[in-house]
Amino acid sequence: MQTKIPNTLFCLIFTLFFGLNSFSQERENNSIPVQSDTDTIAPLLDSEEISQQLEQRDTVKVDTLKKPTFLTDIVTYTAIDYMRLSPRENKMYLYNEAKIVYGDMTIEAGLIIIDNNKNEVFAYGIIDTAGVYTQKPSFTQLERTIEPDSIRFNFDTERALVYNSRTQEASFNVKGEVTKRENDSVYFMRNVRFTTSEDVDNPEYYFYARKIKFVPDKKIVTGLVNMYIADVPTPLALPFGYFPMTDENTSGFIIPSPGDSQYGYNLQNGGYYFALSDYADLLMLGSYYTNGSYNMEGASSYAKRYKFRGNVSVRYEKLYNSERGFPNFNERSTYNIRWSHSQDSKANPSSRFAASVNLGSSEYYQESINQSNTGNFLNNTLSSSVSYSKTFAGEPQVNLSLAARHSQNTRTQSINMSLPTLQLSMTRIYPFEPKIGAKKGLFENINFQYSLRGENQINTTDSLFFKPEMFKDARLGAQHSIPISTNFKVFKFLSVSTSTSYEETWVGRTFDRSYDPVLDTEVIDTINGFDSYRTYNFSASMGTTVYGQKNFGSDKKIQAVRHVMRPSISYNINPGFDRYYDTYEILRPGDDVDDIQLVDFSRFDGTLYGAPGNRFGSSIGLSISNTLEAKVRDKDSTATEPKKITFLNNFSVGTSYNLAGDDLKLAPLSLRGSIPLLDKKLNINFGGNLDVYALDNNNRRIDKLNIENGGSLFRLTNGSVNFGYNFSNKDFEGGDDEEDDADPLDDETYRNGGRTDDLFGKSMGPDGELFDEDPFEGDEDENENGWYNYKIPWDVRLAYSLNYINSARQDQISAHSIMFSGNVELSPKWKVGFSSGYDVVNTGFTYTQLRFFRDLNSWQMSFNWVPFGQRKQWNFLIRIKSSMLQDIKYEKRRERDRTL
Structure with missing residues (x-):
């Protein structure tokens, strides 16, 4: 209820000068008024009635002089029990859920007293029937709220x-x-x-x-x-x-974490954070060890909503082993460059730029002494890709892409780079398609495309990376391709497709070969300059789909079984291009007659796309794909339709026969397939090759069937079985699986080239904590005291792999391992995690990591332990969870001396 100054509080001051019959409402003390059994107090009036009575009884002539006002805004006040006016004290009492609104300020309390003499407001709580102090005052201004025991506020001075x-x-x-x-x-x-x-x-x-x-x-x-x-x-x-x-983001220092290692006592990951703007930041970190070793890192993250986001980092480490002057002293430098960039799909539908870069020293992750790289030392490959693509709308549509790629093997230290790769493609054109209606028959389905691929490929090693020598043997080339194809049906059920392809290859250099009898070696001369060759081929295929179904009745548990087969046969012709080949002679003197050996070579050997084949090829390919499914009665009695399950998915068998070959014409029989289990959550993938030819005493294939050589019909040359499975307590509770909406770009291990899950362990962050270390966020299943859970949440991940090889009578399992990881939430505040594996071939455990989490409300404690292996270490951390005070922490770590 609102009232202006002349009608409300300001009028209350005038009551002090008039002898109204309102003194009967006064009490001798300032205690909270309570109605007695016989109520002699005048009925309580609201603010509007009080103002009306004061106006009717006021016979004093209004002063024409303008008086100064002490309030600058409208005052609104309410209360549930009563609003009592005391003219003697010139005060107003508001009781039970009282509320006053003055401008942008709001005061709420159990009891509010307005003192018009001092122009002040007092707010208190009230004591309920149980003797508890309740309805404490609440002072709110704009979006800020203060909840004290009592408030005293002056309207004049505010x-x-x-x-x-x-x-x-x-x-x-x-x-x-x-x-x-x-x-x-x-x-x-x-x-x-x-x-x-x-x-x-x-x-x-x-x-x-x-x-x-x-x-x-x-x-x-x-x-x-x-x-x-x-x-x-x-x-x-x-x-x-x-x-x-x-x-807002603010710049500031980052406190380093102390530790102890083989390089001495150290301070890790200290530096400065720069809040550059709302769209980008910069993080500068460094670590120092008492033996002189150090590492530095510069990292920046940037983002613009609905446009793009990304991050970039450059890391450098200088490591010293032993002490200067000692015979085992050595020093080495390693570096790593990362860049991730993703563009929002809504930013520009016709063009896209993306980057995923991870390159540097091959031994960086293996030898790094920074704990943030723990989860990535198992990586054997570093790869990078920076690409830009553009689509030109029209008919036909043209797609253009420009990319730079990099692949690096950290074991062999070999590096393959493509700087750059240009690809241009055009959508299919049907020159004979009808203007109205669908395409039918061989003639109307004729179509052709055009594509161009050009690249500059560099093969080098880690020692020559970023040096001029790496460009010495760069291979430059381009390849034009025009495929022409069509498809049609034969006898209604057979689908036939034919195609031919024309390719033209351009290169920037060729190689001439000759024989030097003095040195008895082949001499290769590089011929710089443009050269090209042209090839073509032809292929045809025919296939169909066969369905077979057996019904057992709707009253049976298995109601029906269906078998789907997709057989196909193909024929391929690859002409021999002898015109691109030359011959040189090797003369070896003999006792009676000189031995002359002719060697064929092509000047395109060693170029980017290699030389064209000089042998005529003609082959027939056979394949058949099988899927076995069944309809079973659903366990849910309310279901109206049977449940479909798959016994065997895409089990394929294929081989080929070389019509133009002289021997060993039949290729090994290839088998591939998968078995879905547990409602398709577990797929067991298997594969293998069966060879019909036998081996000689030197374990080489000979043109003789294995069964004719005293063996079986087929000889298993290799095989593999693998599967991965994730399951948790929710799979046994009938709950729905939650989708993981986490962006992989936010995962440090993934940006380093690792996995997004914890199957190979988790990296540790700049502060020593484990990434994704807050496993309790969003958990709503805690009990009142937080001591235990009625249902203990847990999750487990498994990965199994087995490879068998017997191509040359090895008869051995080349690889056999199982990896496992998981997390168990023992209570709402305790969580235990583990990552490990077992190598059956080498009979030993793989990298093992144990993780312990404890949520201490405002604090968090974590313990990370690698109990054995090359990375044997432990790390203990307790710190305040708030990011504002995360530098207030205690950390202790110990790493194994890798030189022992």
Whole structure:
């Protein structure tokens, strides 16, 4: 209910000069009024009725002089039980859920007293029937709320005194014994606690300051401040403190983490964070070891909504083993460059730019002493790709892409790069298609395409990377391709397709070969200049789909079984291009007659796309694909349709017969397939090759069937079985699987070239904590005390692999391993994780990591332990969870001496 100054509070002052019959409402004390059994007090009136009575009884002539007003805005006040006016005290009492709104300020409390003499408002809580102090005052201005025990506010000065106030600013919960509100942007407080704990009255820890100056959304400036843990003072104290309160990114120092390793005592990952703008930042980190070793890293993340996002980092390490002057002293340098960039699909539908770069020293992850690289030392391959693609709309549509690619084997230290790769393609053109209706028959389905691929390929080693020598043997070339194809049906059920392809290859250099009888070796001369060759081929295929079904009746558990076969036969012709080949002679003197050996070669051998074949090829290919499915009665009695399950998925058998070959015409029989299990959540993939030819005493294939050589019909030359499976407690509770919407670009291990899961362990962050270390966020299944869960959440990941080889009578399992990882939430505050595996061939455990998490409300504790192996180490960390105070921590780590 609203009223202006002349009609409300200002009128109350006039009542002091008139002898109205309202003194009977007065009481002798200032206690809270309670109605007696015999109520002699006049009925309570609301503010509007009070104003009307005052206007009717006021016979004083209104002063024509304009009086100064002490209120600058409309005052609105309400209460549930009553609003009582006391003319003698010139006060108004509002009782039970009282509320006053003045401008952008709102005061709520159990009891509010308005003193018109002092132009002040007092707000208190009230005591309920159980003796509990309830309805404590709440002071709100704009979006800031303070919840004290009592409030005193002056309308003239707009200053306030607040007792035992509680407020939240940024990540801090602040409680002050006495708070003086100077204005809407400055507060002075005495005997203050501020903490990131949710319970400000009983926090796990807090900072205690005798006096502070508090500027909302900006800063807290304190005098002497102490840190208390469980109400016990700690030696951690500062003569003064400055705590930024802004929610925006701010620049600042990053405190390093101490440790001990074979390189001596160290400080890891200390530096400075630069908040460049709302779209980009910069992180500069460094580590130093007492033997002189050091590493540096510069990282930046950038993002623009609905446009793009990415991150880039450059890392360098200088490592010293032993001490200078010792015989085993050595030094080495390693580096690593990463860049990830992704473009929003809505930014530009016709063009796209993407980057995923991970290159550097091959031994970087294996020899790195930074704990943030722990989860990536198992990587054997580094790869990079930077690409730009553009689509030109029209008929036909043209697609253009330009890319730079890099592949690096960290074991062999070989590097393959393509700088750049140009690809241009055109969509299919049907020159004889009808203007109206679908295409039918051989003639109307004739189509052709055009594609161009040009690249500059560089093969080098890690030692020559980024040196001029790496470009010495670069291979430049381009390949034009025009495929022409058509398809039609024969006898209604057979699908026939034929195609021919014309290719033209351009190269920037060729190689001439000759024989040097003096040196008895082949001499290769490089011929720089443009050269080209042209090839063509022909192929045809025919296939169909055969369905077979056996019904057992709807009353049976297995109601029907269906077998789907897709047989196909193909024919390929590859002409021999002898005109691109030459011959040189090798003369070897003999006792009676000189031995002359003719060697065929092509000047295109060793070029980017190699030389064309000089042998005529003609082959027939045979393949058949099988799928076995069944319809079974659903366990759910409410289901109206049977459930479909797959016994065998895409089991294919294929081989080929070389019509133009002289011997060994039949290729090995190839078998591939998968068996879906557990509602298609587990797929067992298998494969193998069966050879019909026998081996001689030197374990070489001979043109003789194996069964004719005393063996079986087929000889298993190789085989493989592998599967991966993820399951959790939700699979046994009938719950729906939750989709993982996490962006892989946010995963540090993935950006380093590793896996997004923890099958090979998890890396540790710059502060020593494990990435994704807050496993309790969003868990709503905690009980009231947080001691245990009725249902214990858990998850497990398995990966199994087996490879068998017998191509030359090895009869051995070349690889056989199982990897497993998982997490168990023992209680709402405890979680245990593990990652390990077992190598059956080498009879030993693979890299094993044990992880322990403890949520301490405002704090978090983690322990990471690698119990054995080359990376044997442990790391203990306890720190405040809030990112604002994450530098307040204790960390202890120990690494194994890798030189032992």
